[in-house]
Amino acid sequence: MWLEAITxxxxxxxxxxxxxxxxxxxxxxxxxxxxxxxxxxxxxxPFVSIIVPAHNEEKVIGNLLKKLSELSYPRDxxxxxxxxxxxxxxxxEIAHRYEAxxxxxxxxxxxxxVVEKGKARGRGKPAALNIGLKYARGEFIxxxxxxxxxxxxxIEKLIAPMADPRVALTQGYIVVSNPKTLVSRIVSLERCGxxxxxxxxxxxxxxxxxxxxxxxxxxxxxxEEIGGWDERCLAEDTDLTFEAIKRGYxxxxxxxxxxxxxxxxxxxxxxxxxxxWVMGHMQCLRKHMGGLLRSxxxxxxxxxxxxxxxxxxxxxLVSLAWVVGVYSVLV
Numbered sequence: 001m002w003l004e005a006i007t008x009x010x011x012x013x014x015x016x017x018x019x020x021x022x023x024x025x026x027x028x029x030x031x032x033x034x035x036x037x038x039x040x041x042x043x044x045x046p047f048v049s050i051i052v053p054a055h056n057e058e059k060v061i062g063n064l065l066k067k068l069s070e071l072s073y074p075r076d077x078x079x080x081x082x083x084x085x086x087x088x089x090x091x092x093e094i095a096h097r098y099e100a101x102x103x104x105x106x107x108x109x110x111x112x113x114v115v116e117k118g119k120a121r122g123r124g125k126p127a128a129l130n131i132g133l134k135y136a137r138g139e140f141i142x143x144x145x146x147x148x149x150x151x152x153x154x155i156e157k158l159i160a161p162m163a164d165p166r167v168a169l170t171q172g173y174i175v176v177s178n179p180k181t182l183v184s185r186i187v188s189l190e191r192c193g194x195x196x197x198x199x200x201x202x203x204x205x206x207x208x209x210x211x212x213x214x215x216x217x218x219x220x221x222x223x224e225e226i227g228g229w230d231e232r233c234l235a236e237d238t239d240l241t242f243e244a245i246k247r248g249y250x251x252x253x254x255x256x257x258x259x260x261x262x263x264x265x266x267x268x269x270x271x272x273x274x275x276x277w278v279m280g281h282m283q284c285l286r287k288h289m290g291g292l293l294r295s296x297x298x299x300x301x302x303x304x305x306x307x308x309x310x311x312x313x314x315x316x317l318v319s320l321a322w323v324v325g326v327y328s329v330l331v
Contacts, residue, residue: 010317047077048079048217049081050155054146056091057091058087058093071155072152073155081109082106084108085122086121087122111128111131123231126229126230126236139219141217141218142155149260158215158257162217162219166248167219167250168218168244169218173199173256174191174215174260177262178262187264191263199253200255212237213237215257215258226247233280235276235280242292245292245301278312285310
């Protein structure tokens, strides 16, 4: 009896994910779109604070800061705050070079490394962002990781949907710039599926587009409402997404706002990154599942949110299905 019950439950879960993927595919192919906010980009230019958390990023941060100094957004309408999170390489030196060149736009905050068991480390991205927020003057916060290369007009595109006070978060399109190794090509394929299909479908179907933690804008008032980034959470982007949805805010996906990413290129870095994502996502599952179910959001959003929160449990469930299948054959 228990074997049949487990089989039914697993079949229902896998069927739900299968239907979801089919719906997302047809939604992405249909060409259905939300209102094109970026048609009005550039007509609304609130002051924006760009925060760049960085830990030992000497190889890539110079390229990002160069791109941020060349943005088409009005120079007097944005600032760049680099939070050097305990770096032990030349990250601080490179950042201070841009601060000297553009003193009215760039500001560097140097945090000493945290020493544990004789090893120096940073405080982590959420903690660095919270420190940067204390110095930020903008009504809106835009975050870029140090290994990203944004388009010149990315800020006006990310900010355009924020003219609607219900929008707390926007997310742009991330493209892999270095698909040279097998690992980076796999990441590129994941990005294509995630942004050209999943994110586009979620936005067009009025579900839950996911804020990705970089190449995205955040309404400062929303951040202050929730007390900033949760420094205990390894997936601060997923955490912000569900905090916004539960409170009745909207998340918008802006595919026209593109930035290019230096993806991980070795299996060791890939699995380390994915392990952090899995752990952070499961933290969000425990933190937000009950609140999402009790919230006043639509049934469709609750279903989409639950499938999103449980997505990293699917490999475990697949393994369980194999065990059940083998057991049923042998017994």
